[in-house]
Amino acid sequence: MIKPLKDFKDFLYTQYFSDGIKITIGVMLPSLIFFQFNLLEIGITISLGALCVSIADSPGPWIHRKNGMLFTILFISLTSFVTALVNTNVYLLSQEIFSFCFVFAMFNIYGERAAAVGTAALLVMVLNIIPGKSSLKLFEHAIYVILGGGWYFLLSIAFSKIRPYRYAQQTLGECISEIADYLKLRARFYTPEISVEDNFKDLVNQQIKVNNHLDNVREALFKTRKLLNDSTNAGRLMVKIFVDMVDLFEQTMATNNDYDTIRRKYEGKDVLIHFNELILKLSKEVNYIGFCLVHQEKPNNKTVTIKDLDHLKYKIDLLEKSGENVLILKKILINLRNIYKRTLAIQNYFGKETQELKSSSTPAELSRFVNHQSFDWKLFKNNLNLNSSVFRFSLRLAVVCLLGFMIGKLFSFGHHSYWIILTILVILKPGFSNTKQRNFERVIGTIIGGILGALILTFVVSQTLKFIILLVAMLITYSFIRVRYIVSVIAMTPFVLILFNFINTTNNTAILASERILDTLLGSLLAILFSYFFLPGWESLQFKSYLGNILKANLNYFEHIILRQSLMPVSETEYKLARKEVYVNTANLAAAFQRMIKEPKSRQNHVNEIHKFVVLNHILSSYLANLSAMFLDNKSAINSEQLKLIRKSRFYLEEAIEKVNDRMKGTTKNKLHIHLSENKADQEVTEQLQSINKLSADLNKISEKL
Incomplete structure (x- = not known):
């Protein structure tokens, strides 16, 4: 939207x-x-x-x-x-x-x-x-x-x-839209149109987008003193909505199940179609919240009503009466009810008074959710070696720009040969895959833009119309440069050509356009060659750190979920910080994997195993979110059987970290002071812990291969 x-x-x-x-x-x-x-x-x-x-x-x-x-x-x-x-x-x-x-x-x-x-x-x-x-x-x-x-x-x-709040409103609104798209992807698990494996791939990719937006919102809200300490509705409304929206995102992750089994079990039944339709409606409801925030409107439309949930319950009850086991469907429905209730609560915030919107977290606690960059000289000095990816990139950029300058001088590539170096600066990135992508977009965009610019200057006679086109091209260039680079480049080239035409009317349009295209092709060729051959930045060389970080994050998240049930419970802030680390490291791992598969085949190591690792970690995070929700709903104590499962899962994850990183560097083991219950175990919690234990064991096995 x-x-x-x-x-x-x-x-x-x-x-x-x-x-x-x-x-x-x-x-x-x-x-x-x-x-x-x-x-x-x-x-x-x-x-x-x-x-x-x-x-x-x-x-x-x-x-x-x-x-x-x-x-x-x-x-x-x-x-x-x-x-x-x-x-x-x-x-x-x-x-x-x-x-x-x-x-x-x-x-x-x-x-x-x-x-x-x-x-x-x-x-x-x-x-x-x-x-x-x-x-x-x-x-x-x-x-x-x-x-x-x-x-x-x-x-x-x-x-x-x-408009002091506008940026925060826009950023939060876009973040909510991405969460809605994540929920929409989950609806596809209940239709046979796309395989479960392919949908997981799309889901992990979407989580990268969600996490990037979550980080942007945290930066906008929690590093802005005016918003944190604001006594007006605008600031408090955004903080309150964001905190609840992250909880809602966790709730959407907690809907993870064995979808292959669910599809086989209820094949031919129309109940899964109703689940799909309800989740799609919920995603529209979430999206509508973002729309209202950006457009500064009060929500007054309801996509989902309690009747929709009751209708789905009626369908499940009919299936149960026919003799089917519908326990898993009831669990999913409960989770969807929780998501629905949370969307209602968020929508109600729009009409609340300032005092009612006050967050339970203090500004000091909220500021812990953002990263604080150090500008220490020691950091610069410590990166002056070939083990640093930034040092390798800096040296690569310096060498290729110098070469581009020398080629321009030696072969006299037109009066505007500086475009070669400019192209290199824009295209060359620390990683090969990013350079490859930017290279393609720059070349295609420049060729299309050069042709458009030549046509405009050839057939548009009116100076006024040229100036209007120039303004529109500039606006498109700067509006899309951070979100659709190829669109920005297509608009940038005619904008530059028209600008030069205004500055110097003696310039030949065809020569200018051909110079731009030639310089861009040469700069692109130099950038891609040096990315491949000179101190290349291959993702496979630094993949172990991503693997170790996500394992540590999931282990820490698991321990904080259990700690909330212990005799020495952690604060809500500590729990949410552990959850945030899972989101961040999941997105980092998935993004690194995406970059790696764009690299040459010879540089791709253990692709199938890493893909499986990425998916298993995503499922583990979902299972942990589900476990957290169960503990909050049931308030049940942990018994000895469940404690054994917890310890086994911890052991598997700790061992996996050792295999990936060769040591437990940076991992702090939390002590679990748990008061054991003598009552009968909550079967749902036990089953969830069994699933977590199995996943942890699978991750341990696959870590050995990596």
Whole structure:
């Protein structure tokens, strides 16, 4: 619903379109104003500063965006000055390209925003490597770049002040939409249209998206002091909805069962179709919550009613009367009722008063759910070795950019040969698979965009119409650059060609377009070759850490579930932190596996075993979520039989960690002070623990192969 490209009207409400408008205004306005005074060169220089600072203005808490933009202004001004100082000397310029590419690429160790600051500095360097391109003096050029950065910084402040909650609302709404899609995928388990194995694959991939959005929301909410301490409805409503939505996501994971058996057992019965329909309705209900949040509306439509649940219960009862065992279906129905009740509770928050929305967690507790990046010099120094993937990438980028520059100089690939280096900067990523994907999108997008640009400049005579097309192309470029890169590139190429046409009417359109395409192809070829042959970053080389981390996370989650039943119960915050680690590491493992299967076959190790490992861990997480729900519902104590199963499961997981990591590095064993019950065991809990024990044993076996 609110996902980009799914519905154009709803896309207009997303953060991507808002950012596109902001960047377009920030970049275009200075050039337009100074053009009126015949000072286009100054205007373009200011626009360049604004463009570079916009790179660091990526989604996140305002304090991080502010710091990122301020550091970007500092680095782009220094880089601009140094480049303009040495660009007449090929040897000095070569040294600058190599050293700056290496240093700024090393910023990746400090996270995505720091990497964006480095990218902005490199962009300024590349766009200033042609000597004589600017008639401005060195200090003048640097000052105008600073002014451009400052102008964009003030514009970003204005946008954030006008609608202070908008980013958080959009991010949370998109996150809820992804959770709804996850629930929708679970509905497919109850139809024979897709195999259980294929659906699990899609489910794990969707969990990557959900987790990325959960992280974005945590950053937006729990690192923004105004939202955490807000005494108004807007801030408290978002925190309350998010906390409950994560619990709802856990509830959706707790619906995991042996779906192959369920399909065989109830084949030919219409009850599974009714389960499918109800879950699809629930996913629409969840999606509607996200819609209301983004569109700032109060929910007033109900996709699911209690009659839908009662109708499904009626169908199950009919099946039971016919002699079928329907215990598993009743369990699933109970879980769906819980999800339904939670959606109702969340919808009711929209009409609550401020005091009623107050979260039970303190700001200090909530801030523990976000990662805090260290900018210690020691971290930089410790990564200056070939064991560091960031060091290898930085060295690779420095070498290939220098080579691209030398090729452009030696073979004179047109006046705009800096496009080769720009292409390399955009395409080359730390991992081979990401470089391969970005390479494909860049080449195809540039070719399509180049043809479109040439057609526009050939057949569109009106300067006014050209300018309107330029604005639309810019808006598309900056709106889609973070969400659909290929769309962004297709729009970017005609936007650049039209811009050059306005700046210099003597430029030949066909030559400009062919130069862009040729430079892009050459830069792409260099990027992909060096990704493969020079200090490559293969996923298989670092897969063991992902395997060990998810095993540790699931073990810790399991122990915290049991600890809630012990004589020394953990706090709700500690439990939720353990749950969060499972989500994060599951997504990291699945994403790494996706990247690995895009690499050359010769570099793929134990693909089938790793895929099975990924799926088994996802199922284990679901079983653990189900166990947690059972303990909360039944409030039953653990008996000796169940304690044996718990200990055996722990042993299998601990042994699996040892096999994967060769040692129990980083694993802290929790002590379980459990008061054993002498009463008869809760059969459902025992069965769930048996399932967990079997899965743990299977993971232990497969870890030996890995």
